Amino acid sequence: MKPDVSALYERLREKLHDIVPDAELQIKAELAHRILQLKEERNAVILGHNYMEAALFHSIPDFKGDSLELCRKAATTDKDIIVFCGVRFMAETAKILNPTKTVLVPSPKAGCSLAESITAEDVRALRAKYPGVPVVTYVNTYADVKAESDICCTSGNAAKVVESLGVDRIIFLPDEYLAKNVAKETGKRIIIPSRTPISAATQAADAASGADIEYEMIGWHGRCEVHEQFTVEDIENVRRQLPDVVVLAHPECSPEVVEASDFSGSTGAMISYVRDVKAARYLLLTECSMGDNIAAENPDREMVRLCSIRCPHMNEITMEQTLAALEQTRYVVDLDEDLRRRAERSVRRMIEIG
Ligand code: SF4
Structure with a gap:
């Protein structure tokens, strides 16, 4: 392994040894190294949503966060290319805010049921x-x-x-x-x-x-289609086995699930909650890669997650696809200018409110 790749691998291993198998981490470190080199050569910035798989999330994004945080970052970048490791509507929002930049979404299949x-x-x-x-x-x-x-x-x-x-x-x-x-x-x-x-x-x-x-x-x-799957019964089952568990639900869950939880907030708010409110274990009712990502940041706390629930659209974004996006300048997000301007009004009004 080249020294740069080896350093990347060590960093990933330190964070993700309990989450990603070692053989996979070695491959991911090689991929991350090539992506980071190309990112510099192409004067690109990589934005990574909280739902990205753990190895990608912890290696290549310049900025990580929820939709609002990434919108704000997208609005201020001076790079020529924005690679959005998230789903299409997020990449569109980056394009709405940056009409002169090239915005890439690594997979054309990264949609969203909403x-x-x-x-x-x-x-x-x-x-x-x-x-x-x-x-x-x-x-x-x-x-x-x-x-x-x-x-x-x-x-x-x-x-x-x-x-x-x-x-x-x-x-x-x-x-x-x-x-x-x-x-x-x-x-x-x-x-x-x-x-x-x-x-x-x-x-x-x-x-x-x-x-x-x-x-x-x-x-x-x-x-x-991810958050509608969580039920009050899921919460009751986990509470029965782990009475001290703190339950965090995303507000895209049903009102009954939110009501039965201890806290409800955006992915960014959940991350802050785990960081600020010390508990032995948390049940995260959201996309399960985010559970991996919070677990990696908080090794002293246990994250219980219902791991069969992965967003199929977010799952389309891989490091291989991200590398190909930078190599081939694909898949470019283009919007009609009149439509973009009208959409920009709504997005900027939201950003002003904060
Ligand atoms: S988790 Fe997937 S399906 Fe659900 S809102 Fe996010 S992108 Fe859409």
């Missing part, structure tokens, strides 16, 4: 049904949906964004569970409209009931 649950046409139909009601859109959507929205939010700032608008009605898209959890946190009521065309009678009934509602949110039917 982003795919809603189209720009759906947003226009909701606007027609609820005229004048502002649209808050979760960043886990594609650029055309962001372009139809008034403001974006992440799971970390959703309640703050909703409250910042100071109006009585909000359309909150597309995650049904996040909307319900935000409604609960902010004391709002949520209505999920029917997917089918809504009859005049239903619209009249909605309007009539709306007259008595102090504040309401209108949601959508999208769900994260």
Whole structure:
């Protein structure tokens, strides 16, 4: 092994010896070395989402974090190329904020069940049904949906964004569970409209009931295919075996799961919670690679995770694909300029709120 590769391997081994088999770490160290060299040659920056697999997460990103943290980093980079180790909607957000840069997403298959649950046409139909009601859109959507929205939010700032608008009605898209959890946190009521065309009678009934509602949110039917899998029974089973476990749930989990947990927050908030609140063991109800990544950072604490639950889209991003992305300048994220400008308004408004 070359000295640089050997140093990388030692660093990975120190962090990940309990998580990644040694033979795999040696291969990953070679790959990481080539990626880091190419990154310098191409004047690129690599952003790594918290859900990236452990060896990638701990070796190649310049910046790591949740959607909001990476959005902020993407907005300030002076590099020519941004390689986004995350899913497509995240790379699109980087492009929205950096129109003159080349933005690459390492796999064309890195989608998202939430982003795919809603189209720009759906947003226009909701606007027609609820005229004048502002649209808050979760960043886990594609650029055309962001372009139809008034403001974006992440799971970390959703309640703050909703409250910042100071109006009585909000359309909150597309995650049904996040909307319900935000409604609960902010004391709002949520209505999920029917997917089918809504009859005049239903619209009249909605309007009539709306007259008595102090504040309401209108949601959508999208769900994260990872977080919707966690159940209250999972929590009860783990608590029965490990009574001292502290349960952390992502707000894309159902309201029942969030209610049964000890803490709910974005991936960034979960990382801070584990760092700041000392407990012997935690159950992480989120994508299981993130469990590996927190475990590597906190070797003195036990992370219990339900490891069959891996996001298939995040899983598409590998070190091999990242290397190929830099070698071949693939897969380039391009957006129509008018659409990008409209989406940028919503994203920047969110960043200003923080
Ligand atoms: S974890 Fe859920 S929200 Fe995140 S990319 Fe995967 S499917 Fe989408």
